[in-house]
Amino acid sequence: MNDPVLTVTGLCKRFPLGRKRFVNAVNHVDLAIAPGETLGMVGESGSGKSTLGRVILRLLEPTEGRILFDGQDITHLPKGRVRPLRRNMQMVFQDPWSALNPRMRIRDLIGEPVRLHMDMARSERDDRTELLARRVNLSTEFLNRTPSNLSGGQLQRVCIARAIATDPKLIVLDEPTSSLDLSVRAGILELLAEIREETKAAMLFISHDLGTVRMISDRIAVLYLGEIVEQGRAEALFETPAHPYTQALLSAHLPSDPAIPVARHVLEGEVPSPIALPAGCKFHTRCPVAIERCRRDVPAALTVPSGQQARCLRIPEGGNILERKEPA
Amino acid sequence: MTLLEVDDLHTHFISRDIDNRVRVAKALNGVSFSLEAGRILGIVGETGAGKSLTAQSVVGLLRPPAKIVGGSVRFEGRELTTMAPDALNRLRGHEIAMVVQNPRTSLDPLTRVGDQLVRLHQVHSDAAPAASRQRALEMMQAVGIPDPQSRARAWPHELSGGMAQRVLLAMALMNAPKLLIADEPTTGLDVTVQAQILDLLRDLVARFDMATTIITHDLGVVAHFCDDIAVMFAGSIVESGPVRDVFAHPAHPYTRNLIGATPERFRVGGARLLGGQPPDLYNLPDGCAFRARCGFATDLCRTPVPRTHVSADHVALCHFAGQLDAAPDAEAQA
Ligand SMILES: Nc1ncnc2c1ncn2[C@@H]1O[C@H](COP(=O)(O)OP(=O)(O)OP(=O)(O)O)[C@@H](O)[C@H]1O
Ligand SMILES: Nc1ncnc2c1ncn2[C@@H]1O[C@H](COP(=O)(O)OP(=O)(O)OP(=O)(O)O)[C@@H](O)[C@H]1O
Ligand code: SF4
Ligand code: SF4
Ligand SMILES: [Mg+2]
Ligand SMILES: [Mg+2]
Numbered sequence: 001m002n003d004p005v006l007t008v009t010g011l012c013k014r015f016p017l018g019r020k021r022f023v024n025a026v027n028h029v030d031l032a033i034a035p036g037e038t039l040g041m042v043g044e045s046g047s048g049k050s051t052l053g054r055v056i057l058r059l060l061e062p063t064e065g066r067i068l069f070d071g072q073d074i075t076h077l078p079k080g081r082v083r084p085l086r087r088n089m090q091m092v093f094q095d096p097w098s099a100l101n102p103r104m105r106i107r108d109l110i111g112e113p114v115r116l117h118m119d120m121a122r123s124e125r126d127d128r129t130e131l132l133a134r135r136v137n138l139s140t141e142f143l144n145r146t147p148s149n150l151s152g153g154q155l156q157r158v159c160i161a162r163a164i165a166t167d168p169k170l171i172v173l174d175e176p177t178s179s180l181d182l183s184v185r186a187g188i189l190e191l192l193a194e195i196r197e198e199t200k201a202a203m204l205f206i207s208h209d210l211g212t213v214r215m216i217s218d219r220i221a222v223l224y225l226g227e228i229v230e231q232g233r234a235e236a237l238f239e240t241p242a243h244p245y246t247q248a249l250l251s252a253h254l255p256s257d258p259a260i261p262v263a264r265h266v267l268e269g270e271v272p273s274p275i276a277l278p279a280g281c282k283f284h285t286r287c288p289v290a291i292e293r294c295r296r297d298v299p300a301a302l303t304v305p306s307g308q309q310a311r312c313l314r315i316p317e318g319g320n321i322l323e324r325k326e327p328a
Numbered sequence: 329m330t331l332l333e334v335d336d337l338h339t340h341f342i343s344r345d346i347d348n349r350v351r352v353a354k355a356l357n358g359v360s361f362s363l364e365a366g367r368i369l370g371i372v373g374e375t376g377a378g379k380s381l382t383a384q385s386v387v388g389l390l391r392p393p394a395k396i397v398g399g400s401v402r403f404e405g406r407e408l409t410t411m412a413p414d415a416l417n418r419l420r421g422h423e424i425a426m427v428v429q430n431p432r433t434s435l436d437p438l439t440r441v442g443d444q445l446v447r448l449h450q451v452h453s454d455a456a457p458a459a460s461r462q463r464a465l466e467m468m469q470a471v472g473i474p475d476p477q478s479r480a481r482a483w484p485h486e487l488s489g490g491m492a493q494r495v496l497l498a499m500a501l502m503n504a505p506k507l508l509i510a511d512e513p514t515t516g517l518d519v520t521v522q523a524q525i526l527d528l529l530r531d532l533v534a535r536f537d538m539a540t541t542i543i544t545h546d547l548g549v550v551a552h553f554c555d556d557i558a559v560m561f562a563g564s565i566v567e568s569g570p571v572r573d574v575f576a577h578p579a580h581p582y583t584r585n586l587i588g589a590t591p592e593r594f595r596v597g598g599a600r601l602l603g604g605q606p607p608d609l610y611n612l613p614d615g616c617a618f619r620a621r622c623g624f625a626t627d628l629c630r631t632p633v634p635r636t637h638v639s640a641d642h643v644a645l646c647h648f649a650g651q652l653d654a655a656p657d658a659e660a661q662a
Contacts, residue, residue, distance in 0.1 A: 044518035045489075151605070181374045182545070186589040208518065211548075211591030252523040254548030256590035258572050262552055266527060267520045270488060 003071070004032040005169045005202040006056065011065035013048070013055050013226075017275065024274045025051040027226040027282075028065070030301075035169065036200040040217030040234065042210055042249070044271060048226035049206045050094070053172040056204065057089050058082045070169055087117035090163040094175035096155035100147045106133075106158055107143040113165040132161040136191060153184035157191070164195055172204045177212055189216050210253045214238060222246045225274055225282045231301075232308025242310040245283050281313060289314065331539045332363040332386070332507055337399035339378075339385045339563075341609075353609040355381050357563040357617075358399070363539040365506065368530070370550035370571070371543045372586065373560030376606050379543045380429060382560070383509045387426050388416045403507065422452040425500035427493075427510040429543075434496060435484040441495050442468075442480025445502055452503045467498040472528050490521035497529070504536060511543045526553050547590050551575060559583045562607050562617040567649075569642030579636075579644035581622045581652065616646065624648055 013026035025048045033039045043049050054060040056067060058074060067075045070088060077085075090113070093099040100109055111129040114120060120128065133140050136157040147155055156176060163171050173192070177185040193216065196203060207213050213220055214234060221231040222245065230243040241247045251265045267286050272278055278285050284294040291314070299311040339356035356378050363369055371379050384390050386401050388408060401408040403424065408416060420426070428434045436444055445464035449455065455463070468476035471494040479491075487495060493513060500508055513529065514522040530553055533540050542554060550557050550571060557575075558568040559582065567580040578584045587593060604621040613619055615630040622629070628647050636649035644650070 044520065182547070182589040183374070183585055186594050189594075210519070215591050215594060249519060252519040254546070254552045255592050256547035256551050256587070257592045258551040258575050260551075260592065264523065264527075266523045270490065270521075 002035045004034050004068075005070055006204075007032045007068040008056060009066045009068075011052070011055060011067065012063045013051050013060060014063045021275060024277050025226050026055060027277070029226075029228055031221060031228065031231065033170070033202040033204060035202055036196060037219070038196060038203040038205050038217045040213035040220040041204060041206045041223060042208060042213050042220060043223030044208060044249075046271060046274065047223040048274070049208075049223055050174050051226075052223070053091065053174050053204060053206055057091055057170075057172055058085075059091070084117075087113075087166040088168045089170040090166070090168040090172070092156075092159045092163045092171065092173045092176045094178055096152060096159050096179070097147070099159055100155060102147050104146065105143065106138075106145055106147070106150070109147075109158055110143075110161045110165060113162055117166045128165070132165055135164070135195075136161045137187075151184075153180050153188065156180060156184075156188055160188070160191065160195075164199065164201070167199055168201055170202045170204070172206070174206045175208070176205075178207065178209065185212065192216060210250065211256070222249065225271065225277060227282055227311070228301075229283065229312070230308055230310040232306070232310075236306040236308050240304075240306040242304040242306070242308055242315060243283075243312050244287050244289055246310070248288075281311070283312075330362045331365050331404060333400075333402040334362065334382075334386060335360050335400045335402075337382070337385055337401065338397045339381055339390065339394055340397050341393045342395055343393045351610060354612055355394070355563050355609055356385060357612070359385075359560075359563070359565055360399075361558050361565060361568060363507070363541065365539050366533065366537045367556065368533055368540045368542060368554045369556045369558060370554035371541060371558045371560060372545065372547060372550055374586075374606065375545075377560040378563040379560055380511055381563075383426060383511050383541070383543060387420055387424055387509060388413075389420075389426070418452070421448060422503045423505055424507045425503070425505035425509070427496050427500050427508070427513055429511040429515075435492065437484050440481050440483060441487070442482075445480075445495075445499055448499055449502045463502065464498070467501050468495070470501065470532065471495075471498045472524065473498070489517055490525065493517060493521075493525055494528075497525070497532075501532065501536070505538060507539045507541075508533075509541045509543075512545070513542060514549065515545060522549075529553070547587065559586065562612065563609065564617065564645060566618065566646070567642075567644040569638070573639065573642045577638065577642075579638045579642065579649040579652070580618075580646045581624050582618050583644075584652070585621075618646075624652060 008029055008031050011026060011029040014022040014024050016022055029052060031039060041049050051060065055062050062075055066073065074082065107129055110132050111125050114125050114128055130140055133143060138154060138157045142150060177188050205213060205216055217234045219232060220234050220237045221228045224245050230237065230246045241250050248265045248267045251263055254262060265288065269286050272285055280296045281294040281299050284290045294313055297313055299313045301309045301311050302315045303309050304315060337356055337359040341353040341355055343351050345351050359382055373379055385396055396409050442464055445467065446460045449460040449463055464480065465476045468479060473479050473494050514525050544550060554571050557571050558565045561582045567574060567583045575587060578587050607613060607617045616633045619625045619629050633645050633647060636644055638644055638650040
């Protein structure tokens with residue numbers, strides 16, 4: 001495998017709340033993404049997905065840990081030296097409406113990263129803008145409009161055109177399809193797959209929707225209270241999930257096909273506050289198979305037979321922790 | 329017995345432009361469906377298809393410039409479209425309950441949640457306040473709110489999304505409705521919370537023998553929680569029938585597209601799906617409204633579209649319903 005574009009080790013992000021209280025949004029995350037690879041990041045609301053994406057791109061300051069981008073340690077690189085790197089690391093945000101300046105024309109929105117990061121003459125830039133618009137299947141007739149005259153799916157294509165404008169090595173996509181209709185979403189995923197093929201960009205694809213993540217990811221990481229509880233190849237993680245939380249998450253996911261039976265392990269209760277993290281295994285307050293030790297001991301990441309890494313104290317016992325029926 | 333019978337419902341937005349010319353957006357164009365006690369109908373369709381508007385038209389919650397211009401809504405044989413507003417008001421919140429699309433906006437931020445439940449009960453019955461309070465606690469219990477006694481004193485802003493949705497359900501159930509319409513009851517909630525709410529809903533439907541309609545974007549919810557499905561496009565139900573039949577043999581090209589775009593069927597790099605703009609409601613085309621996006625369209629599709637029975641209770645609005653072969657995800661190459 002190629003050297004990873006991005007390597008993150010022990011990454012933490014804590015937001016201070018005053019008087020020695022913190023929101024522990026991201027906790028000791030390790031991950032790596034190779035060129036042309038897509039890592040899917042799933043987790044429930046508040047699990048720290050967006051914060052992680054932003055810290056990785058240095059849009060937020062990391063509290064602890066290390067970020068290696070393209071062979072360079074960027075963890076504490078001064079802002080002025082991060083800026084030139086933006087050309088190689090881009091982000092697509094969840095809400096296309098608020099990500100785009102409503103007063104700018106689509107032409108200028110797409111041309112902006114080119115202007116900021118690439119040394120191009122005006123006419124060259126215009127050519128590139130039109131090329132990018134066509135690349136994301138956006139009719140060039142939209143170029144002179146402003147965002148309010150485009151649909152959500154069209155706006156998300158504009159955001160993607162901006163993100164790929166400078167041929168970045170890493171693109172973080174924060175829920176890029178969550179606000180879109182099913183068929184529009186399918187079109188966007190298709191586009192992303194093509195772009196990945198062409199440019200070999202590494203992608204971090206964030207979503208709370210397992211179905212979407214499965215469609216696009218090579219590997220998947222599952223986040224719970226800011227911690228990666230399981231990480232591994234997409235098929236392995238879907239077929240033989242190792243962590244009880246992954247299993248519960250998968251069983252709560254409803255396949256869009258009545259012929260696929262669902263085995264339900266409905267979790268009780270709600271996610272604890274990230275301000276006062278549970279001791280021991282962070283999942284123990286909701287885990288259906290928690291044992292006494294789980295309140296005390298912090299599980300380390302262990303590799304399971306199907307290849308994923310999972311953080312659960314009961315993994316060495318072997319077998320399937322939660323009995324999960326396989327779809328027929 | 330058929331509890332709700334919606335027949336050929338037409339709802340328009342009627343306004344005037346700056347030149348004082350009348351402009352009409354034909355938002356619902358002949359919606360028909362029926363609902364029986366104890367059954368769950370799922371209504372799906374892309375954004376703007378008219379799902380919420382259908383619900384609002386049925387329960388009489390339309391606001392101008394929206395207006396029902398044709399068709400009928402019968403609830404236990406009583407016609408609702410012509411019913412006097414206060415009679416309809418009495419029915420609503422009592423025998424008919426609706427959970428609207430955004431839970432935050434439908435709770436009164438200045439009233440404790442328990443008091444909101446009590447107030448709703450008092451309006452529709454002459455029970456003693458203590459009895460209403462008792463019922464409120466029971467309903468909070470029924471929707472799985474832990475420790476109802478103390479949660480009843482909570483303010484709406486103190487509730488998580490899942491809890492707020494439960495409170496809305498409890499409100500809807502306060503007066504033991506016969507018909508429940510839930511507009512996107514789990515959209516925006518996490519999957520694990522969604523699972524809790526849906527399990528609860530199905531349980532309540534069985535227990536109280538309610539007729540229920542769930543409006544949703546999520547075909548997974550329909551596949552696993554509904555008995556019947558209605559697929560909407562541009563203000564019409566273009567296909568309806570038992571969930572299993574429609575998923576196994578979608579008869580309308582739009583339904584095929586929709587099902588083909590689900591994670592279970594969609595393969596990146598596989599068949600192309602026909603996305604595209606919804607038709608202009610101010611200027612709907614003659615014949616089939618799906619024509620511009622349909623891979624099967626012919627000249628025949630410019631003429632009025634027949635309601636075609638694919639089987640006894642499986643109906644599609646397409647000239648070629650039941651004649652499109654191949655699997656739903658193979659269609660796009662056509
Ligand atoms: N600037 C901030 N200050 C304080 N707390 C924050 C800040 N930003 C995020 N948080 C908290 O950090 C946690 C993680 O938030 P984050 O937005 O990363 O979650 P997420 O997984 O992206 O959720 P969602 O699916 O809802 O987008 C949450 O508890 C959130 O309230
Ligand atoms: N005042 C108005 N004038 C004209 N058309 C309107 C007006 N208000 C709403 N509409 C149109 O009515 C149609 C039906 O809207 P409705 O809210 O029922 O859609 P929906 O299917 O519930 O969509 P969503 O999935 O986004 O909730 C939409 O196409 C909308 O643009
Ligand atoms: S360590 Fe214990 S609480 Fe945590 S997931 Fe494993 S069994 Fe459950
Ligand atoms: S009537 Fe014609 S245009 Fe409409 S869905 Fe059927 S084949 Fe397509
Ligand atoms: Mg987020
Ligand atoms: Mg709606």
